[in-house]
Amino acid sequence: MNTNIKLAWRNLWRNRRRTFIAISSIVFSVLLASWMRSMQEGSYDSMIENSVKFYSGYLQVQDTAFWNERTLDNSFSASNELKESISQIPDVTLVVNRIESFALAANHLKSKPAMVMGIEPEAEDQITKISQKVKKGSFLKTGDKGAILGEGLAKYLGLDVGDTLVMISQGYHGISASGLFVIKGLLSHPNQEFNNRMVYLDIEAARDFYSASGLSTSLVVMAHDHYEVKHIKKAIERVLPAGNRVMTWTEMQPDLEQLIESDRGSGKIMLGILYMVIAFGMFSVVLMMVKERSREFGVVHAVGMQKSKLSTIVFFETIFIGLIGCSVGVLISYLFCTYFYFHPIPMSGKMAEAYEQYGMEPFLYFSLKASLFYSQMILVFLLSVFISVFPMYNIQRLKITKAMRN
């Protein structure tokens, strides 16, 4: 075996230029494939992160009936013990209470249906960065009695910072709810629906308004990233009292997951085409290698080397090319993608505007998920193993006299 490996290794370097071209083609292929996948997955990560930070969070704990019937009557008592035990789960970064309902927002002349969200201001700001959207006035603080309005709603009602907002609604279990709230700030939300209908209150003010003391409609759970969601969900389910459920972002936003999956599918088709190009490149090099050396193959077989041993040597050569190409390719790809991970590509023009409109940052992000890199490495390596079948087949069909006439 040692002799086979030694011969294969030396054969590799007898035509350095050819080997360099073969290895380079693999390196660039791995680089291109990794870069493509990294950008794809980075964009998905960014899309998911933007989306969950926009509203839903990675997970939500709710009353089992709330998702289908979003009324205050389906709120639940999120005890400090529950919140604490969820916070203790590894990879959970934040647990925040919300109470959501509707109300009729009015001034002395007009009214409009509004979405009311009672939040824990400081914690909520860590999720949605809502304070950065406040364009006038200031953001809420814990214990505030005032309200933050979407600019669209404020404009419709002709209200400004310092004015009083009137809200009428139905509270917990049918209790009538009415209240006056001084407008603390106006925010410009990238989502027009939110901009035209949103009213933010401190959670305690909202609970008072809806007579829903100690109740929440959801407990939003944040993690470092979406890869941790599955195990967090399982852990939450273990501590959850009866009557509650935990939903992941994929359950709350199935359309986003479908969008990503379909895009991932088309990306895989592109990758398939790329792999075919790689395979043909490698095949042509191997073909050259075999044709160039058919005389030598004839000689070594003539002097007594079995075809199986000869095949093994050529197999090792192809494997070496694949291994070197893949290893160097993965190393360069990782360095390359690391640069883009820390320096995402900024978008411009209409594309950037569209991204911003949906509350997403107009950048092309990259992922450094290890599996992206080693999967390319494994695939290209398997490709080289597959291609090595050709020279082995050629050797099995070798005719000494014909080979030596070449």
Next chain:
Amino acid sequence: MKIIEIKNLHKIYNSDSVAVHAVNGIDVSFEEGEFTAIVGPSGSGKTTLLNIIGGLDDATEGSVEIEGIKINELSARKLTDFRMKNIGFVFQAYNLIPVLTAKENVEFIMHLQGRNKADREARTSELLKAVGLGEMMDRRPSKLSGGQQQRVAVARALASKPKFVLADEPTANLDSHSTENLLDIMEQLNKEEKITFIFSTHDQRVVNKARRVITIEDGKIISDISK
């Protein structure tokens, strides 16, 4: 003692539907320790005959028996093994493995035979010294002259201690000094180690050294002279 016996050997090539009778009913035998030259014009069938004797090509008809073993009846795997153990080859174009040094080229067949390192090294050193390349063992073929490469090829052919060596135009690419030198070495090995040498050649210097000269024309032996 007879080591090779050829009976009614025919080789027909079908090129472009015209049958070419490269070997046409040859009957010949070779004794142990012979130093034989097969001569004849180009296309007379010398190389084809040598290839069939060496198991590198199939005969269309007839048999080649080496020490009682009909090599044309062996399986491909057994035939390869047989060649490795019993036959040494010297080719016109040297055909050394370019990535191996002179020493490694000679050791190569012994590796295939699974001989131990000490045995291999001793035999390699002995052979390379015998062909006058004791000082150039670690050079690769590209760093050796044509004559030196052919001497390495002779050493390689003898490494497995074969029963006989088939040399196809071994001096065709050599200058006269290298040819003389190579022939002296082979003659010496023939005498000292009793190795049978069979050459196909055009070279009069090889013919002069040979103790038996077989002349072939149109695939037939037209003369067989022992000196």
